[in-house]
Amino acid sequence: MRNSDDLMQEWAALVPMWIKEMREGKNSVRKGLLDSVMLDVCGKVEGLSILDSGCGEGRFCRMLVERGAKYVLGLDLCEEMIEAATKLKSECDDYRLKNVQDLGFIENEIFDIVVSYLNQYDLQYFETNNREVFRLLKSGGKFIVANLHPIRSATGKWYRDASGKKLHVILDNYFDEGERHC
Ligand SMILES: C[S@@+](CC[C@H](N)C(=O)[O-])C[C@H]1O[C@@H](n2cnc3c(N)ncnc32)[C@H](O)[C@@H]1O
Structure with a gap:
């Protein structure tokens, strides 16, 4: 399995093309299909605290902020993605360079929703991500995962x-x- 460093080099090389595609709304899978499903499953987000695991350049975080989320934390292991996300941040969203397989720096039970939008297929230890996410969720919180179908x-x-x-x-x-x- 590729290690995280190799994978991040691949992502870093894709960043300019990726940001253009995401920000020009040209990603048909997201725009035409997944965004509306993901937003529906999130439901009303006003006043909620949300974690985006593998947030990329922060597109979905910004969508949640636009819909009234109180606080959205986006985590990604690709420095260029986090830099790009941070440039567009508001007072309600924040971005950190972190490996989502190691979320020990976050306290227990502080998020209402955790979103993993096409991130888990990149993870060698996605079970660790699952375990950690359940620790961070408040009782009754939601973990919403979009993943590639085999x-x-x-x-x-x-x-x-x-x-x-x-x-x-x-x-x-x-x-x-x-x-x-x-
Ligand atoms: C397909 S992109 C999805 C980005 C974003 N969720 C979206 O839908 O636009 C996958 C993202 O996962 C990130 N990623 C991969 N492995 C990671 C890890 N171990 N920890 C944090 N982020 C990771 C990549 O850097 C990339 O930005």
């Missing part, structure tokens, strides 16, 4: 006819466990 990490290769025409995508090895690279 169908997205099956072989993904095209099955073609003799002339090379694409017929369908091969979805073999759907349940195999292990590392995946995009």
